[in-house]
Amino acid sequence: MLPAPSSSEAVIAAAANVRADYTVDQGWEGYSAEDHAIWRELFDRQAKLLPGRVVPEFLEGLEFLSVAADGIPDFNRLNELLGKATGWRIVAVPGLVPDEVFFEHLANRRFPATNWIRSRAQLDYLEEPDLFHDVFGHVPLLANPVFADYMQAYGKGGLRASGKGALQYLARLYWYSVEFGLIQTPEGLRIYGAGIVSSKSESIFALESSSPNRILFDLERVMSTRYRIDDFQESYFVIKSFKHLFDSTAQDFAPIYQRLDARADYDPGVLLESDDVLSRGDGSYHR
């Protein structure tokens, strides 16, 4: 009996069979005991941290999809549940895919999830999304009907966006909502962005640090604000509800792109007169 291939060999083998839409088989049987142990460690760490910090709909999604600590979930099993809830399904990919491929999947309610998990050395930070970021961070909210509609609308918007400017504006919208968004709830500010939800240190920083600005979400403001990919955010944008987010994007973006093309972009940490500021950061972390 040959030893089970390590996950990197399995991924390389799977990546060899990348289909035209960049999807691969998840290769669930190929995960090593260490891969499952890393999932468990990351899951347990966030499961302790998130109650009281994450939006309730996230925990409801996690529960509904029975994404649990026991090990890396099998996408086929998740898809049976997710498909019934909102018609979304996960498709396995070997990593970041070109923008237009990404948009095409989202526009058809397919979420591209990386099929390899980080190594122990990358436990606290890795530059590109891995399986834990995608499946634990992004997938539970796809079981929420309004957020599921938003993600498909985002994909459709992406397919219509021709030219570099529009793609850049959409990337910022994705970054400050889907990846690093905060939301108001009757109990107070909560996290919903996958980049925060899947990060131990940022789950704390985003809500509790005095350093970042917290600004009420405004579509054009978000689209004109640059972001950092390698450190905590200097500003977080706060939506009132998922419906507020969905409604703000249910409009023709073309006139918005024209206005944005004529305006300057903003650095991540600035505050504008026109901002509805929930909390002004002291910038102590980034100084």
Ligand code: HBI
């Ligand atoms: N590909 N697999 C994957 N996952 C992403 O989150 C992703 C991507 N390609 C492009 C991308 N994100 C961003 O540029 C989006 O703003 C389009």
Ligand code: FE
């Ligand atoms: Fe992501």
